[in-house]
């Protein structure tokens with residue numbers, strides 16, 4: 001199917017310039033990152049200004065649940081404040097509703113949103129998504145290798161695919177289970193494979209689209225956007241996350257390499273074959 005290219009370059013550039021004006025950092029015209037709270041960042045964007053939202057929020061519920069069982073987070077992220085863990089988004093229903101409301105406002109008509117969830121957050125907050133969007137699917141990300149966990153060990157995460165209006169999809173034969181290996185020895189806690197975000201983008205928008213991620217972390221969604229020929233705007237409250245992402249974007253644009261995921265070319269090829 002012919003992919004969409006809904007946003008004329010001039011519109012995209014206007015949005016990029018607007019976001020760029022919020023930061024003192026000089027950044028490439030394809031991808032701009034702002035150090036800001038997600039809701040404040042979204043509030044700074046005009047109505048109906050982005051083509052797709054792809055995001056992986058920091059659920060505090062997840063962190064609390066990870067302390068269940070033996071009462072501790074397992075592994076190198078165990079001590080909060082040790083610089084390896086990150087700030088939590090306060091995922092109360094009120095805050096999450098405000099977040100979803102802003103996502104809806106900034107999305108163009110007939111556009112999709114992909115939101116990642118762990119199982120616990122899906123139970124507590126997933127139903128709120130239906131108050132703002134038309135929920136189309138819950139996609140399972142099969143991480144292939146076992147992760148941490150008590151009782152049954154975790155091997156998956158979930159992605160709500162929802163829409164404002166009636167977005168197009170690239171093919172009617174895409175599966176709702178995506179098998180992509182987790183990142184091991186990640187430089188950033190909860191760093192996700194670029195291929196997950198590439199799947200979201202390639203299923204929904206074409207080159208020149210504006211992709212938005214209000215919780216960028218290490219910037220995997222930004223790299224996926226650049227690889228797909230899209231513009232990217234995003235935020236994170238953490239200065240560390242913004243620094244990592246800006247460097248990652250710069251290296252990717254300057255030398256075509258992703259410093260945080262060097263397997264990317266083979267992995268990308270493999271993910272296309274599996275799609």
Ligand SMILES: C[S@@+](CC[C@H](N)C(=O)[O-])C[C@H]1O[C@@H](n2cnc3c(N)ncnc32)[C@H](O)[C@@H]1O
Pocket residue numbers: 036037038039056057058059086087088089090188189190191192193214215216217218219220221235236237238241
């Ligand atoms: C699950 S991580 C995102 C990981 C990212 N997908 C990646 O591949 O690296 C969530 C991010 O949300 C950020 N965060 C927490 N509270 C936030 C807030 N209120 N606004 C914006 N970002 C926030 C954290 O600093 C963290 O980097």
